[in-house]
Amino acid sequence: MWPSMLCSLRVCSTIAWSASRTGVHSSLLKRRLTQRLNVLVSCVHGKDSAIKHLLGVNEETTSSDHLCQHPPAVSYDKVEHDSLLIHRPDQPVNAKVLRIAIIGAPNAGKSTLSNQLLGRKVFPVSKKVHTTRCQAQGVITEGETQLILLDTPGMVTASKVKRHNLEKSLLHDPWQSMESADLVLVLLDVSDHWTRCSLNFEVLKCLSQYQNIPSILVMNKVDLIKQKGILLDLTNQLTEGIVNGKKIVIKSLAKASQNRDAKANVASSPSTQIQDDTGPLKESNLVTESPQVTGDSAASISERNQDFRDLKGKKGWPHFQDVFMLSAVNGDEVQTLKRYLMSLAKPGEWEYHSDVVTSQSPQEICNNIIREKLLEYLPQEVPYNVSQITEVWEEGPGGELVILQTLLVQKENHVKLLIGVGGQMIKRIALEAGQDLMNVFLCDVRVRLSVKVKK
Known part of the structure; x- marks a missing residue:
């Protein structure tokens, strides 16, 4: 016990020492220190270990500290992060869980919404399409409820994947x-x-394949719409006039255009329910068994396409359980959606420890954040052809995380583009990536980038 206790003390003293050496904001370090203490103590010594009192961390202190209301930091130490992922979840007595798949066309704002719901940016976001290249999970744990967000790439066709030589994950991950x-x-x-x-045709195909899973329509970027009355017309089209198994009635359009509530301003008519095999969607239908897993071969995809010919010409989906209107980038009404999702969670065991924020490794988060900056600042197809190699990932003398990454490009002129005039472009990318990673890991991060031509 004593060696592990000394190890915990050494980690804590290292973080505290870095405050005077690096100039990191004291509240950020305090939050990081408290959270790392809780992780170490809970995982190594048990939830009620006496070491909490020796280290000055007890239940009264942590519960009253407003900093603990923030989502946990992601550990930049892979061993520590992996140990949390495999560690048995700290199950509450009345645990609830809900797994949420977020799907949509490319650039609809899926990762932005996921980051806002999580309260911490762990998924890459840019204005270019296909920023998210594979499925990743985000975890929200509040009280006795755990939400697992399945952030997916934008849905694309098999022909587009082949034409643009895109990763197969873009094709399969949303379905999986x-x-x-x-x-x-x-x-x-x-x-x-x-x-x-x-609705995107690939989205319609997915909804049709998994009709037994309740779905919600989230209309994003409403802050960019000047005439709000348009949103009601869109709601009617995208739902085919039916929400939660009932026909919707659009009330006064003039009044509705001024309504800025997150949920669509619709009224349900009990006399016009949809009659189908399962009946109207109810709250009790939320947790359902998943359908039979389909294969990922080109043949199986072709068979699915044959089955969905009857969806041609459809614009909406009449089986949405609810409709929300929000702005993910501004955070408008995101908390309303979050509370709604929390209310839908059903009794079940947590899948992750409460200190887990994402299933991604620290290195994956770093690569994605740097790649996000490349997509943001480099023109056209250039950023899609950049390879990343992490040369150094270590803790510096002041407790800061030092990352050295080499960016490999295809052409010599791409090197000049990436470095920029006087090295300003590469410095900007490194600085902004470091700032984002600091907010993920809650420690000082120094990112250094070099550029080479692929051999």
């Missing part, structure tokens, strides 16, 4: 996330005049 989901959030960018009047 549905297989374990209790609820589906369908995200739609209502600011896009070209696509907002109908």
Whole structure:
């Protein structure tokens, strides 16, 4: 016991010492210190260990500290992070859980919404499509409830994946996330005049395949719509006039255009319920068994496409349980959605320890954040062809995380683009990536980047 106790004390003293050496904001370090103490003590010594009192961390102190209301930090130490992932969840007596798949067309704002719900940016976000390349999980734990967010790539066709030589994960991951989901959030960018009047065909196919899983329509980027009355017309089209198994009645359009509530301003008519095999969706239907897993081969995808021919021409989905309107980037009404999701959680065992925020490794988060900056600042197809190699990942003398990464590009002129005039571009990318990672790991982060041509 004593060696592990001394190890815990050494880690804590290292963090405290870094406050005077690095100039990191004291509240950030205090939060990081408290959270790392809780992780170490809970995982190594048990939840009620006496070491909490020796280290000055007890239940009264941590519960009263307003800093603990923030989501936990992600550990930049892979061993510590992995130990949390495999550690038995600290199950409460009345544990509740809900697995939520977030699907939609590319650039609909899925990762932005996930980050807002989590309260910490762990998923990459940019204006370019296909920023998210594979499925990742985010974990929200509050009280006795745990929400597991399945953030997925934008849904694309097999022909587009082949034409642009994209990763196969873009094709398969959204479908795979549905297989374990209790609820589906369908995200739609209502600011896009070209696509907002109908659901993405791949999304419709997915909803049709998994009709037994309740779904919710989330209309995103409503802050960019000047005439709010348009949102009601869109709601009617995208739901085919039916929500939660009942026909919706749009009330006064003039008054509705001024309504800024998160939920759509619709009234249900009990006399016009949908009659189908399962009947109207009810709260008791939320946790359902997943359908039979389908194969990921090209043949199985082709068979699925044959089965969905009857969806051609459809613009909406008449089986949404509810409709929300929000702005993920501004956070408007995101908390309303979060409270709603919390209320839908059903009794069940947690899958993760309460200190877990994401299933991604620290290195994966780092790569994605740096890649996000490349997508944001480099033109056209250049950032999609950059390879990343982490040369150094270590703790510096002041307790800061030092990351050295080499970026490999295809052409010599891409090196000049990435470095920029006087090295300003590469410095900007490194600085912004370091700031984002500091908010993820809650410690000082120094990112250094070098650029080379692939051989």
